[in-house]
Amino acid sequence: MSRTLSLLWVMSFSLASLVSNTVRALEMPDIFASHMVLQRDQPIHVWGKAQPGSIVKITLAQQTQDTHADDMGKWQVTLPALSVNTQGLVMQVRADDQVRVYSDILVGEVWLCSGQSNMEWKVVNANHSREEIAAATDPMIRLCTVKRAVADKPQDQVDAIWEVCSPKTVPEFSAVGYFFGRYLRQELNVPVGLVHASWGGTPAEAWTSQQAMAANPITQAIIKRWDAILAQYANWKQTNQPQSIKKFYNQDPGNVGFEKGYAQSDFNDSAWENVRLPALLDRDYDGVAWYRRTVRLPLKMQGKTLILHFGPIDDCDVTYVNGAIVGRMNDSGAWSQSRQYTLADSMTQTGELTLAVRVFDRFSSGGFKGDASQMYLQCQSTGQSVSLSGVWKYKWEKRMSKAPGKPKKPRGPKDPHRPANLFNAMIHPLIPFGIRGAIWYQGESNVERASEYRTLLPVMINDWRTRWQQGNFPFGIVQLANFHQVQKQPGDSPWARLRDAQWQTSRTVTNTGLIVTIDLGDARNIHPANKQDVGRRLGVWAMSQVYGRKSILYCGPVLQSYKIDGDRIRLTFDHVGEGLKTIDGHVPGAWTITEDMKRWYWAKARITGCNTMEVWFDKLSHPIAARYAWADNPDNPNLTNSAMIPASPFRTDER
Template sequence: MKKGIYLLGLGVLLLLCMDLQAKVRLPHFFSSNMVLQRDMPIRVWGKADKNEVISVALNGSVQTAKTGKDGIWRVELPAMKAGGPYDMQIESAEETIGLTNILIGDVWVCSGQSNMEFGLNNVINAGQEIAASTLPDIRLLNVPKNMQSKEQFDLEPCEWTACNPQTSPLFTAVGYFFGKELQPEIGVPVGLIHTSWGGTDIETWTSWETAVKTNDTYKKYAGKDQEKAMGYSMDNIRLYKEALKKDKGLVQKWYVPAYKTKGWKTMAVPKVWEAELANEDGIVWFRKTIDLPAGVTGKKARINLGAVDDEDLTYVNGVKVGEMNFWMPNRSYEIPAGVLKGGNNVIAVRITDTGGLGGILGKAKEVYLEIDGQRYSLAGDWVYKPSVVTSMYKVSGISPNSFSSLLYNGMVHPLIGYGIKGVIWYQGENNAGRAYQYRTLFPAMINDWRQQWGYEFPFLWVQLANFMAVEDQPKDSDWAELREAQNMTLSLPKTGQAVITDIGEAFDIHPKNKQEVGKRLAKAALQVAYGQPVLGEGPVYKSMKVEGEKVILTFGNVGDGLTTSDRNRYGYVNGFSIAGADRKFVWAKAYIDGNKVVVFSEKVPNPVAVRYGWSNNPYDDNLVNSAGLLASPFRTDQWKGITEK
């Protein structure tokens, strides 16, 4: 009898396994609420059991395909005009998958590092912006972070969503404002695919195929599989990522006051945790108990933690009061009435660090509770315990920048074939120290993506903002050289950039005015991607002529003429420096003469070169065209820069 039951159970198990094999599986980005690219054939693909026949139906068109030995199937549906909503059915002999609320429009990929990752919840007037974010014709797809040493078939789990106050707060602010500005202008639905990771080099976003051909660092690996070239497997990374998802601190509720913290260690806060947790990334829990007077019971309050690196999940007396998935912005969360009480109150903060420094990093005065205008300091000793950290899985020191292509493999390659209108890109801060190399790396990546997709889509980017302390005298600048490399990349067809050297913040690498960034990108898109007769970029330097002690500069893309952003009636232009044959630059005077700028200095009677905005923080540059768009920093000389080796 037991044998019969065993055989029956085995048969059921085999049937279940066969059923699992036969299931049709779609990449996660094929989901309800998606936007499909208009005016081009629509490619849909997935996996199933081998020799399975799959049919895909959309708007009356049906296409079929048969899986090969690898179980992959692909179909191509006819191009469609903008519209919707539509439904899609994917069928095999045994099942049907239905996707609903699909729009046909323009799809834009939003990629880069932390300034692209910067969420809508961190911008100026974030509350108002989020409240006004119900935009039915805009759809959002957030691509999860994923390092991989091999090109992946699919993204980590994700799905398209409608744009509304529930889905917009953690979405890329630059992408959101770009879409919000663009969609009414073009009058069709817009899909935004956000795939970025803060603190990353451009190399990690470039395919291995291109890296070994164009990057001197990796040419020696030509013909080698990436994992063999790396010398280690990503298996431990996979186990580490799985552990992050199953954080035992959440499972065991380390945030509730009743949880005993016996054995936890002590750390002074605020402080980077590297002294106690050297080279560790991952999840660390912090707790602090604070004694409050009886009068606070039942009152609303606010907790402020200052800057956190990278992500936090914050609880007060077991109640979640806030979270942020972005590094460094100030954390300030409202504590609802009824949470605090007289006596002991327990604050728990779950911090996730994805690389580099980690912890609560602000100033001591920024870490406090505020109740009825009175502040109670939270600075000082907290107890802490690692939940999941890299040393547990022997992956310490492995980051997206450890090797080329790690993020391309996991966060870009799966999307290849999904129709897109174009890409917006915000990256370069991490490569500033190698700006001369960026002249090659940046266009190589753009060409790489275009080659992978199979067509020359528009590619737009944000030039580095002004940042760091203002210099008293002209000097060399790696950030200026990176901006120059970005300018040079405009030689590629169908490219454009948004110049934002007027809206950065001297002491914050993440300027909060992402509204203007999105607007300027949208203007560039209207010109580059849609061919509209608009000025999408600022004045572009064309040529120089020396007349005595003056240098005469000519510009293109001026529209109805050059002017200054402050509209000063004297026509004086800020930001110029000038040098003679000795190559020693001094600040220069400059004024507008028609569509030209005249630059001079009594200190340089025989000028040979001028520079404009050539510094880390050219905050007061003011040369604009009739559309009010800034001229990009530039130089007329070709003298060796500080990043040229």
């Protein structure tokens, strides 16, 4: 064997030995951690990755189980269910000589809290946050926040951390989640674990798997829409390479004005036009314009170092003083940056300065964008200043046709709005960690597609339930709160239609609850600060429908039936408790009525019995339908029951 071949053989053998001796590290999803809460009275699923073929041993509460990692290194065991434990257990996971130890583990109730910004809204931003945070010490409540992440394929790992509830940890946690968990803790007197996974501004399809959406023709259409968006993104990416970007902007034609002496102090600009700065250039053109002004310095500023302030100049500038360049900005972000250029004391010896600014507008608007207060000369040592706002001379060096500008970047494959992207990254890695149920506050980002949401939300709920394999676990839906200004005229409403889709889901999907918040909103803020009542109402629903306290009235009045009786529509309700009433003691408000499904009128209404009421309009003799609280922000939706839980918006024309 030649010397070269011998060397190659030794290197190959050494490499093979190195690969064979490399041991895969024991990996566990971050949902397993010290301080976590395990769901009581349910089998406990534990999983992870290890060296393929290795023996994995899990010990928890004097229970031990072994398993083998498969060829891909994956393993999973199911431990017997545990009852409530408040003392703090230890779980040990061993794979060969590698060990993971988790301590201070409680056993109680675990809930998943998900949705968009109103679920993400922090305790620190809720009503009475200072008092709430100060009173948040409760070691029996544990908080787990899943960090924002996006993936186009289902992931196994998640970035999350479990923390003990305290004034230090609660401020950044979900307010709705915390107030819900606190209510359960007070009522059940067991440990409560809250797993929070939400992302503001995201639609429900982002939280639903591709497989579930593809199996339904209505939600499949969402995927097809996104296929078209991704095709646009691919085209955008190809056409927006650095070598092709120039075609979207005008290019600087060269500094002809400087060659003509526009920057010089002795240039005669008397024929130039006057302009008051700050001001933008003519919006019909891009191009190059020059601005000039002569400034007489106060005696105390002469011979001193001065700072020239201009505020933002859109897009690029070259600035001269007495013919010399003192500064320039021409990078892509220059249009939004304030200018500050230094004038050395050698430039300010005379009492007169000629300022000349060459502005190049590449596309869109251009010129001096700032406020008058941002334009001044200031002495560096004394702070004395001279205003530069007001009348300047200006002249176009070259006008250009408007450039199209860089096309808006389409949403891409890693966008958090894309179907399944958040499910893949933030929900899939949690499965099959034991939970009692889920609470969901979302819908604002689907408001314009309410009819689609009637299918999408049930698809998402059933998708989660199927994948968790814990049966039809409880699912609490927070209905959208009132928002926007009160409508002066009755009519249709996208927010009302989305609320209706949520209501329909709660009536057709088993073991779901609707938490009405039509009285808790803020006309001027899509994020109402009263998250305490949202959490409490979720808790009341859970205590009644999940934890068996059936005597609790957990929802507002629900329409049972209606009939048209001449010029009246008579309605009968369930869930009234001791009887229908209004929150404020006044006549029922927020009712509309129609006789042709085209024109709606504000209706009169009155309670006629324990669970009945009638609606009418004096000028209609043959009404065919009525609606309650059918608006983005209905005017005085005051119908309630003896538990003072408001009725959901509803309509008789479609049930």
